[in-house]
Amino acid sequence: EWTRMRLGLGRIFLLAAVILGAVPASAAERVLTLSFGGEPRRVTAEELLARPDAATISIPNDLSYKRAMTYRAVPMLAVIGDAALRDADTIEARASDGFVSQIPAALIRKAAEGGSVPWIAVEDPSAPWPSIKGQSHSAGPFYLVWEHPERSSVGSEQWPFALAALTAVAHPLQRWPQLAVEEALSQDAPERRGQQSFITNCMPCHRLKGAGEGEIGPDLGQPMNVAEYMTAAGIRAIVRDPKAVRTWPKQQMPGFTAEQIPDGELDALVAYLEHLAKR
Template structure:
């Protein structure tokens, strides 16, 4: 058998065997796609996908249906969903966003299970399989998490799960706290502070804080447009952030420098 055929079989087997893990307080369950199809209605959605930059049609399950299947009930301890991809990308989203009816897609409409057009990530092209979280609002939800290669969903209490990066002793109207909120929504999915957060990008605080080896002038420019420093950077452009917001991010990073985790 030729090498490409062996690799194709290996990838097909891997995806066919892929499970989605749902972790709730007190228990954790693994769901193969076949079981999800048996237990839940399959929903077809058509939307403008900002990841691809075009209109797309997907087959999947309402995220609320998946959570209910796993035993989620209103009032369970936790205020956010941590969404974990196979490469370490790990955005979190407040439970309030469930009102937007996000859909856990397992294929593009008209294609086989786990079959998607490849997406560009930096220098690589990747399949979003096994699961891809998409939003029925399309472009209107472009600043919400669109994680692909999703393998786990976990209900967490943010302040407890991310205690090592949560700012204390500051007011909620301070630049530090506002910068923390921006970091949480814009950066945490890829980067960690004190080893808490995503694993796609580098750790930003320990043992060296990024402001200790990058000039703040370069940091401001890099956050705005990483591709102006590195062609095909995995880090997207944050040109939508205002200068004031960039300064708030830097204020949070400076705060973190004085609150490093010790190993």
């Protein structure tokens, strides 16, 4: 009797949590929200899997699973639509865990011109994906994956799993002017290159002086800029191997290899943070 009561209470608490927002709706309902002008559109996993353009794709070196993976997926270009993408600058890809990637719409449009091809992989409940190494959950129910990522230099932070929403937004520098470097800097200044590296690699998890949507890591610009309390060598070390610098039980940040962020780009990222610390 007690067991049945506990199960009943558990269902009630889960329902209440979904209603109140404690459990992401996408996790409970397997729904992806698309916002590209007008009212947001909600599509279910079942609807996506039933689309005529759904296909079985193979990703030889999946970024999250670190091995070859096969998925049922739908082409991202078709799901969003050419008209919606034509005037978009940035696609904000929001995951249910607080990871928010700012993906240039141009990167997605390149798929029609021989570039990397983005797909929305959809987890089928009858054939669930394995858990991601070190985590208790899979990459589902929705996961943005890329065929031939090398063609368009797709970054490691542009593969959001546990995807919950895709939204057309303005460029990050328009939304958050505090991210911008001094206008007087030359176009080839390392600080400008570091600015772009920060937007691509750091903003999915971190904010900077309040700029950004990421909720996983701390703000790197306030109340103090990270360059004011950490040396340049320390910043480089924490980017390469965070656990070699500091650890805590719920640490989530992965290290970035020289292939993901080359040494020159990492130097530019440090220069950018130091530049903002002086402004």
